[in-house]
Amino acid sequence: xxxxxxxxxxxxxxxxxxxxxxxxxxxxxxxxxxxxxxxxxxxxxxxxxxxxxxxxxxxxxxxxxxxxxxxxxxxxxxxxxxxxxxxxxxxxxxxxxxxxxxxxxxxxxxxxxxxxxxxxxxxxxxxxxxxxxxxxxxxxxxxxxxxxxxxxxxxxxxxxxxxxxxxxxxxxxxxxxxxxxxxxxxxxxxxxxxxxxxxxxxxxxxxxxxxxxxxxxxxxxxxxxxxxxxxxxxxxxxxxxxxxxxxxxxxxxxxxxxxxxxxxxxxxxxxxxxxxxxxxxxxxxxxxxxxxxxxxxxxxxxxxxxxxxxxxxxxxxxxxxxxxxxxxxxxxxxxxxxxxxxxxxxxxxxxxxxxxxxxxxxxxxxxxxxxxxxxxxxxxxxxxxxxxxxxxxxxxx
Ligand code: ADP
Numbered sequence: 001x002x003x004x005x006x007x008x009x010x011x012x013x014x015x016x017x018x019x020x021x022x023x024x025x026x027x028x029x030x031x032x033x034x035x036x037x038x039x040x041x042x043x044x045x046x047x048x049x050x051x052x053x054x055x056x057x058x059x060x061x062x063x064x065x066x067x068x069x070x071x072x073x074x075x076x077x078x079x080x081x082x083x084x085x086x087x088x089x090x091x092x093x094x095x096x097x098x099x100x101x102x103x104x105x106x107x108x109x110x111x112x113x114x115x116x117x118x119x120x121x122x123x124x125x126x127x128x129x130x131x132x133x134x135x136x137x138x139x140x141x142x143x144x145x146x147x148x149x150x151x152x153x154x155x156x157x158x159x160x161x162x163x164x165x166x167x168x169x170x171x172x173x174x175x176x177x178x179x180x181x182x183x184x185x186x187x188x189x190x191x192x193x194x195x196x197x198x199x200x201x202x203x204x205x206x207x208x209x210x211x212x213x214x215x216x217x218x219x220x221x222x223x224x225x226x227x228x229x230x231x232x233x234x235x236x237x238x239x240x241x242x243x244x245x246x247x248x249x250x251x252x253x254x255x256x257x258x259x260x261x262x263x264x265x266x267x268x269x270x271x272x273x274x275x276x277x278x279x280x281x282x283x284x285x286x287x288x289x290x291x292x293x294x295x296x297x298x299x300x301x302x303x304x305x306x307x308x309x310x311x312x313x314x315x316x317x318x319x320x321x322x323x324x325x326x327x328x329x330x331x332x333x334x335x336x337x338x339x340x341x342x343x344x345x346x347x348x349x350x351x352x353x354x355x356x357x358x359x360x361x362x363x364x365x366x367x368x369x370x371x372x373x374x375x376x377x378x379x380x381x382x383x384x385x386x387x388x389x390x391x392x393x394x395x396x397x
Pocket of ligand 1: 214333
């Protein structure tokens with residue numbers, strides 16, 4: 001069984017081809033700057049040389065899918081001889097609104113829902129749909145599966161997902177918290193239960209997905225009960241370039257002072273804020289640490305603000321679940337940065353959270369980083385969203 005996983009962003013397409021017999025990656029790559037100036041593609045086949053940043057003609061996502069197919073079939077850099085070897089395609093799709101709480105095989109109804117949610121995910125849903133339709137056209141007969149970023153969070157109770165705004169806006173426009181990074185939260189919470197040897201029917205897990213985009217979820221007995229991102233990924237934690245929670249009145253205030261439209265201010269809050277905005281240095285935590293070590297006060301402030309917000313959110317979810325058995329760190333920062341993990345956990349010492357300093361220095365693999373006598377297990381679980389999508393796809397076909 002071979003499964004192709006596609007992750008279409010607004011101007012990019014990431015792909016991985018899996019051999020599901022042993023869950024190995026046969027090839028992976030990325031098409032970038034789709035529809036922009038100087039589009040490029042990188043392709044890495046397993047066990048042989050591929051190509052990097054190759055200049056290609058890629059006016060739209062359909063052309064990108066075509067190039068992916070050509071690369072997979074290519075005599076030199078390819079890994080299969082016919083597209084019929086691919087049993088299904090799993091697509092990461094951003095938003096399903098309230099329609100789906102699990103992955104689904106794509107049919108006309110599913111495509112209608114993805115289209116209906118264009119307003120909720122204006123950058124991603126249209127690209128996701130184009131990716132699906134390109135596969136339908138270029139790989140006729142091969143099933144497509146939609147794996148939604150929002151699906152895992154659909155089990156949240158009303159009290160967690162409702163916003164305290166006039167109820168009619170929920171009724172008329174489905175305005176509520178949805179949450180994102182669902183594939184990661186689902187994968188990591190399941191691995192945390194397995195790897196941490198928790199009782200699946202009696203477990204309270206907090207997943208801290210700390211990357212450039214960052215979110216936290218509270219998971220009781222395998223079901224999400226709360227998460228930090230909202231109607232859009234802007235809510236919640238401070239991120240690389242997103243502001244996270246702020247007083248909504250700030251939007252109007254900046255708009256008035258700077259003579260900007262709401263759209264322009266939201267663009268600033270999404271792309272120019274977060275640790276990048278506060279530090280003026282970078283959205284990358286490695287750059288922040290370097291600057292901070294060189295005495296840059298704003299870089300230190302940005303890091304401290306980020307950690308403080310993570311710790312407050314974790315604390316809030318411990319209250320929401322009335323306890324916690326396990327805290328799992330994942331994504332770029334969560335998997336790799338022991339200092340960040342230790343900084344978050346230092347706020348939780350009153351709960352009896354104790355880190356094993358030696359273990360916490362390690363990175364990038366599944367591990368228990370708390371001590372034997374810690375009241376809460378603390379884990380590192382590297383996320384693998386592509387593999388999770390491939391598994392879901394396989395399960396559905
Ligand atoms: P996304 O998928 O949201 O783009 P990632 O999960 O790839 O983000 O995380 C990227 C971030 O992880 C980088 O911006 C960087 O700050 C952080 N990161 C990655 N590796 C390290 C490391 N070794 N030490 C500290 N931070 C790291």
